[in-house]
Amino acid sequence: MIAAPASAMASPQEFQTFVFLDVETTGLPPAQPCIAELCLFAVNRHSLQCPALDLSQFPQPPRILDKLTLCIDPEKPFAPKAEEITGLSNQTLEENCKPHFNSAVVEAMRAFLDRQAGPICLVAHNGLGFDFPLLRTELWRVDADLPPDTSCLDTLPALKDLDQAANKSYRLGEVFRRFYGQDPVGAHSAEGDVLTLLLVFLAKAPSLMEWAAVNARSWGEIKPMYPPSPLSRRNW
Ligand code: DCM
Ligand code: MG
Ligand code: MG
Secondary structure, eight states: OOOOOGGGSSSOOOOSEEEEEEEEESOOTTSOOOEEEEEEEEEEHHHHHSOOBOTTSOBOOOSSOEEEEEEOBOSSOOOHHHHHHHOOOHHHHHHTTOOBSOHHHHHHHHHHHHTSOSSEEEEETTTTTTHHHHHHHHHHHTTOOOOTTOEEEEHHHHHHHHHOOSSOOOOHHHHHHHHHSSOOSSTTSHHHHHHHHHHHHHHTHHHHHHHHHHHOEEGGGOOOSSOOOGGGOOOO
């Protein structure tokens, strides 16, 4: 089925909750990475519209936010670079008895999302290129999925589009440095990257929320990054 272009979509959606998401993985495509850590921060639109400012007038993370962070045995060797930047390894995840991406992860995500006021918009930086397709593959591996009408926002094309500036890097760390004049904390931990993403979002919240209302995609349109091999399908 061909997805309707954003411009042809129904009236703009007033999302009530934005769920910021990041995954750490064993590597990058085309190596068919697996998820080793997942983090979600859910923030109601109320807290995004009027963030508290610190003494330097920078937005502060909202006091009221729900968090879910899970470490996951990826059952696949980490690429050396992924191990180095994430601080995760097959050995340490095994030593800490972390289970693989199983139905408990799905149930935890569902319960977490069910507690949020809808409609919900998932937000990830380069989400359409990486996090969303990979999450869909991992869910498929356990014969699960998210509701297809869940909305998804990729802040990378959104920020580019709002900026209309050439020759700038839109990597998450670079965008954060431009807005806040300092390095992000905890890069390549899922929770660190989600906090960085949330702070980037807060710096541009009104325009990003408007952009999302018109341009968010639906989960059902996200093509899985790769089909899980039948041997690695886990329907338990
Ligand atoms: N990644 C990688 N090599 C890089 C950057 C990222 O293998 N140079 C993989 C491992 C990370 C995952 O991508 O866990 C997600 O990246 P990020 O930490 O930027 O969210
Ligand atoms: Mg990321
Ligand atoms: Mg990350």
